[in-house]
Amino acid sequence: MLITFEGIDGAGKSTQINELADALSARDIETVILREPGGTAVAEQIRHLLLESSHEISPIGELLLFSASRAELVQGVIMPALASGKTVILDRFFDSTTAYQGYGRGLDKELLRSIIAISTCGLTPDITFYLDLAPEEALKRKFAKTSLPLAFEGDELDRMERSGLEFYHNVRQGYLEIARINSERFVCLNALDSITVIHDRIIALLGERFGA
Ligand SMILES: Nc1ncnc2c1ncn2[C@@H]1O[C@H](COP(=O)(O)OP(=O)(O)OP(=O)(O)O)[C@@H](O)[C@H]1O
């Protein structure tokens, strides 16, 4: 089974993934946790370029780099893990591309669909948990332990996060629309709820849908 988590930076994806992985391993379900971009030697180098570098990258270059990282991860790790019966939990997948490069950067959605189909070999998650949070709230979380001004800029943030508040508003609207269009696969969760409330909902939904 392939479970993906989506949401803007700081929405709580890593927090919920760790909680879910603990719950699944307590039930002896073999679980692999992966994140995008990254997960293979080549994909991790692409991650470095995309997030930790200060290079200017064009929107189309960014799309292709994320997609190259995805192709490596899907073919090298995700497909083999699924084939051996493991549950894969993925921190971001192609919905991030539609939200960030499509709604955020404004790239053509048809172009994105073709490149997504190629980079994923057509692989689609069984279920996607979307953590919905306003960008202003996400910023508060990011800067919770600092006295820095709340802004999508500065060295504490990665290259994507420095894209600005309007960008993040567009990404959030994008996610909400993607969730509406793919309602059979998407579960929208209010990221303002407590960590435990969200986790319990995720467990309940997995139980309902898959008997997990
Ligand atoms: N439901 C919640 N309520 C309040 N704070 C939360 C909640 N979930 C996570 N947090 C806190 O918000 C911060 C960001 O959470 P987390 O790192 O899980 O987000 P993320 O979506 O993985 O972010 P990124 O995309 O940057 O990796 C952390 O400090 C975390 O403890």
Ligand SMILES: [Mg+2]
């Ligand atoms: Mg995270």
